Amino acid sequence: MIEADNLISQYESEGINRVKLGFTDIDGVLRGKYISLDKFKSIAAGTAGFCDCVLGWDMDDQLYDNVKYTGWHTAFPDAAFRVDLATERRLQDENNLPFFLVEFVADDGGLHPICPRSRLKHILGVAESMGYLPRLAFEYEFFIFNETAQSVREKNYTDLVPLSPGNFGYSVLRTMTLSDLFNEFMDYCLAHDFPIEGLHCETGPGVWEAAIAVDDALAAADKAVLFKTFAKAFFQKRGMIATFMAKWSMDYPGQSGHVHQSLLSREDGRNVFFDANEPHSMSATMHHYVGGLRR
Template sequence: MDNSQIIKYLQDKDVHKIKFAFADIDGILRGKVIHRKKFIDGLQEGYGFCDVVFGWDSADALYDGVEVTGWHTGFPDKPCRIDLNTFRTVPWEDNIPFFLADFSGSDGAGLASCPRSLLKRIMHDCEEMGFHAEFAQEFEWFNFRESPESLREKGFSGLQPLTPGMYGYSILRPSQNSAFYYDLFNLLEQFNITLEGLHTETGPGVYEAAILHCRVLEAADKAVLFKTAVKEIAARHHIVASFMAKWNTDLPGCSGHIHQSLWSLDRRYNLFYSIEEEGNISPLLKQYIAGQLYCLPYILPMLAPTVNSYKRLVEGAWAPTTVSWGYDNRTTALRVLNPSEKYTRLEMRVPGADSNPYLAMAASLASGLYGIKNRLLLDIEAVKGNAYQNSEIERLPADLYSAAMAMNESPVARELFGEAFVDHFVKTRLWEWKQYAKQVSNWELRRYFEII
């Protein structure tokens, strides 16, 4: 839709209010509802939005030392621009029109700390190289019979899951909550987020959904919207949905795997597939894999952005711990799926459900393209069997601090994403680590309080 079509739609439907939002550095949607007149007036020049949204963390606490904004700048407004291609209506909110926005400038530059703007730039580079990037993200998450109030009253412990027991791929459990289950599938479809599949995963009250693949920017848009949409739909059923990577020591974590492939610009040919090559994977895919493996230790915070992310990346927890790849191997960081030309793709298994889809997809695409640009050789053999037990494979950084420092010291990350983004992002991750490091945990109290 262009400006005139959108304006005509609003007038014909007698719409007086519009909702828009953008994703901050953590992938959290920030936005507001505005009047039709303000919406129309801002279509060309954008809408002023306080840039504090890139100067504070997920709890609205101000970062230390970031340059993009702060008390030293006075927290001014920055021009936020709506992308008309993201138009949809919210079916569970009387079909209010909804748009996604970002901080891309009219000159194509924009705010270095804006995740969507970063992905747009990398997608443009990809298309300049002659490739169409087709992506999709899938999510696992836990559902609880709780409310925001009860979570706090209980201190986030002793929570009641939606259903008890380990019921992965169960037909029984969803039928016991069919109103919620089918609301997810149907309302997300109406919200222009088509699910390829929806099922229970192993664990009490766990669901998994795979979003249908599409162009990388649209795929990230849908993934970001999916998480908030699920939470809003769940709330209408008196359920709290959590995308925390690892909420319970004794239960599996929640993944956010990314499926990716490169196609010809006309979308006719899957460039990752070759019937003439071993394993039917093309030389281009081998370079793409080599790029991701080479860059992985230096881009890890973009895939695993929280302190909690690394509680999921442990041996035997269905999450990778090594710089590795394999054919249909769920113990490796990269999993090649090659059943046919149509479905040959690469699955990045590092991201958890807590990842920011814009940053996780930007990191995946940029690192893969790095391998193609530099014609890297895939000199790491495909892992057969259990990657956890192979002591010869390089291990991933084990915590957010180590990962953030590796990214900060890497010229590769700065080449891929630019000095300004890396400086800002690393400072936000080190801030996250500092907030964690100064806390006294329940484990410490139980361990040391009396006996030490």
């Protein structure tokens, strides 16, 4: 178990004056802020508060209609959050600044009713009580443009210039031509603890596809959230933008994000989806699992 005092002592010895915190809102968007090391000292082993408006508005900071948890009717009070010290990353572009994921908690310190990370932990708790260990691996396709956040708005999101023209899925030529960028991006992801096990060009102008390495479900979900925001920041700092929109233009193929799922026995680590004696080696558990997803 990671002790807050040990981390703080380490930061003081390194001359670190602040840390960055991030959490996932109800749309899966990573939000957060910098806090001073003194502030971090006061909350690292306990909880702190953050305005709960972030649990009631959309990606454009517009309030959702007919919400019950928060809104003008509640006056947007602070919601308690807790820093997950096990999620520490060192930000390579910010002089090794510490970064942590946080999660909202209920008033009694338990799981929060609508915080996405709390909801996932609830489901994983159910799986654990049934003797299962879920393992996940996320895979994302995304378009990269030789544009900036300002230029796309000036163009009204039309006539955007892709990183590379035309269709060329799994192109070795493009990965060699852009090898510096490909390798730098993979090193960047590895340094921030969401390593990519596969990266290639997909069909479409400027489309890449990245497969994040498998992990236990909570860690895998954390890595998926971090990957999308950190990837956008990586390209923006280099004069480009990346979008994970499912279909940014009717003129080009859509792009997807999907999750590979495994279910292991907590007792012996065996794959409970597998049964050599059943058709297609699909166990009864796997049939029920797929049925639950389809429902």
